[in-house]
Amino acid sequence: MKILAVVYHAESNEYAMKALASGKSSFARVMDFINRIGELSGALLLAGPESPPEWPHAVIHRDHWSMKDVFDSIASTWADDGNVDAVVYVRSDCPLLDSALAVRMISDFRKYRAEYHFADGLPPGFAPEIIRPRILQALSALCR
Secondary structure, eight states: OEEEEEEEOTTOOTTTTSBOTTSOBHHHHHHHHHHHSSOEEEEEEEESSSOOTTOOSEEEEOSSOOHHHHHHHHHHHHTTOTTEEEEEEEETTOTTOOHHHHHHHHHHHHHTTOSEEOOTTSOTTSSOEEEOGGGHHHHHHHTO
16 A cells, blocks of 8 residues: 655745755755655645745645645545555654654554554654545544
8 A cells, every 4th residue: 555645835934945954944854754754656735825846746725724625635636546545744844754753653553554643742743644545534524
């Protein structure tokens, strides 16, 4: 089975595109992260009116995003690929994402047949959230 990586960029802070000490921006580090987490079916950027020019994957633009919009956009993208068993959701302004931790989380997610997984106890920005695609419609309905 494969992974759909989803990067939320619509409300990222102003530092997401600025170079950090290593020379790469937070956004570039997130791109590196999604390339190290496993076999990708694809990647999706949820962006505001403008998107970063170096994003090589699918982009959905909106002026405003609600959680319902996020779940619906992911579900509509996933509908074309029944081989996706995990949606890995991250923000573009998180330069400290740990790909080794994410790989272990994905393994546990699959082993225990979870529907949602996150790194309990860690601050936001160190690990992704992982969602089973089949629950996206239910999550969207809860947002009404």
